[in-house]
Amino acid sequence: MDRLKLAIIQPSYIPWKGYFEIIKDSDIFVFLDNVQYTVRDWRNKNFIKGPNGLIPLIVPVKGGRDQLIRDARIDNFWHWQYKHRESLIHSYSHAPYFKKYFFLVEEIYVNNKWEHLSELDTFIIKKLAQILDLNTEFHYASDIGIDDRKTQLIMSMCDHFNSEIYISGPRAQAYVEKDLLDKTGIEIIYKDYANYRKYPQLFGPFVHGVSILDTLFNCGEDTLRYILSSD
Numbered sequence: 689m690d691r692l693k694l695a696i697i698q699p700s701y702i703p704w705k706g707y708f709e710i711i712k713d714s715d716i717f718v719f720l721d722n723v724q725y726t727v728r729d730w731r732n733k734n735f736i737k738g739p740n741g742l743i744p745l746i747v748p749v750k751g752g753r754d755q756l757i758r759d760a761r762i763d764n765f766w767h768w769q770y771k772h773r774e775s776l777i778h779s780y781s782h783a784p785y786f787k788k789y790f791f792l793v794e795e796i797y798v799n800n801k802w803e804h805l806s807e808l809d810t811f812i813i814k815k816l817a818q819i820l821d822l823n824t825e826f827h828y829a830s831d832i833g834i835d836d837r838k839t840q841l842i843m844s845m846c847d848h849f850n851s852e853i854y855i856s857g858p859r860a861q862a863y864v865e866k867d868l869l870d871k872t873g874i875e876i877i878y879k880d881y882a883n884y885r886k887y888p889q890l891f892g893p894f895v896h897g898v899s900i901l902d903t904l905f906n907c908g909e910d911t912l913r914y915i916l917s918s919d
Contacts, residue, residue, distance in 0.1 A: 693877075694851035696720050696829070696841065698757060699809035700730040701747055702899040705915040706857065706881050711817055711824050712915065713855050713879075718845060719813075721758040721806045722830040723837075725749075731757060732805055734899040738779040739891050742898065745772050749805055758830050760805040773797035776901065783890060785908035792819070816900060820912055839865040846874050853877060880917055887914045 695714040699721055700707060711717050725731060732747040748763040762768075776793055780786045792815060802808040814826060829845075836844045842854050842864065854876045856864070861878060869876055886894045887907050903911050 691853050691875075692716060692849060692851040693853040693855055694718070694846055694849055695855040696845055697857070698723065698731060699806050699813065700734070701732050701805075701809050702734045702745070702812055702901055703730065704734070704897060705884070705900050705903055706879065706917070707813070708816065708820065708822070708900055709915045709917060710855050710857065710879060711813075712820075712822050712912075713877075714824050716827065716849050716851060717824045718827045718829055718832070719806070719810055720829045720841075721810075722756055722835065725751075725753055725755050725757045725760045725805075727753050731760070731809070735897065736776065736779050737889065737891055737895055737898050737902055738775070741891075742895065743775055743779065745775060745899070747772075747805060747808065756830075758804070758806045758828075762802050762805055762808065764801070764803075769797040769802075780890070780901075780905040783905035784888075786905045788908060789819070789904055792816075816904070819904070820915075838863050839868050842869065842876075843872055843874065846872075855879070883917050885914060 692715045693713060694716045695710045696718040697710065697720060699719045732749050733744055735742045735744055747768055748766045750761045750763045773793060796812060817824060832848060834844045834848065846854060852874060854874055856876060856878050858878050858880060864876060866876060884896055887903060889906055903914050907914055
């Protein structure tokens, strides 16, 4: 029987392709929504590429860092859904696959109204995973009831799901205590984003660090090829 692979990441707004590579490589993916909300971070913002350069899409959030991600509420006074939709149309209306996936834009920005940031983020991520035909099983840390942090969180979650392999982004190397994982038989695999391939992209020099919507609207069914950092 194959060993279960687990990943744990905070919900992010329309994340970049690296986020989805980790989802693809995982059997179980846990949204880490029971930790402190961080301001000016990927929880509520990302970038798309427009004719005049990178465009930040920022979801206005009430309150500050003194709340958990799951509790962060969106400030809908600023009509951010209309603004983000218009920015996407302006930037990608001539992209090869924009019309095919425009239904996703409508689902996010027209057909639903959002009160909590985590609900918005996880809805988008799961819809994109479905579009990309990723069969990963999603869970929420707040439903599991494990409040550990860093290495202990990894060990507790792996024990909860009977997972022996943990998939992580490269930044976790700064705090993960590998010797503790080794003692419990957990193998950790760090992703390396240095070898991502360029794809056909609008508007000047290629930029990797943008929302996966850029990849989807430009590449369509081939998007999955470009979320892999290695062949």
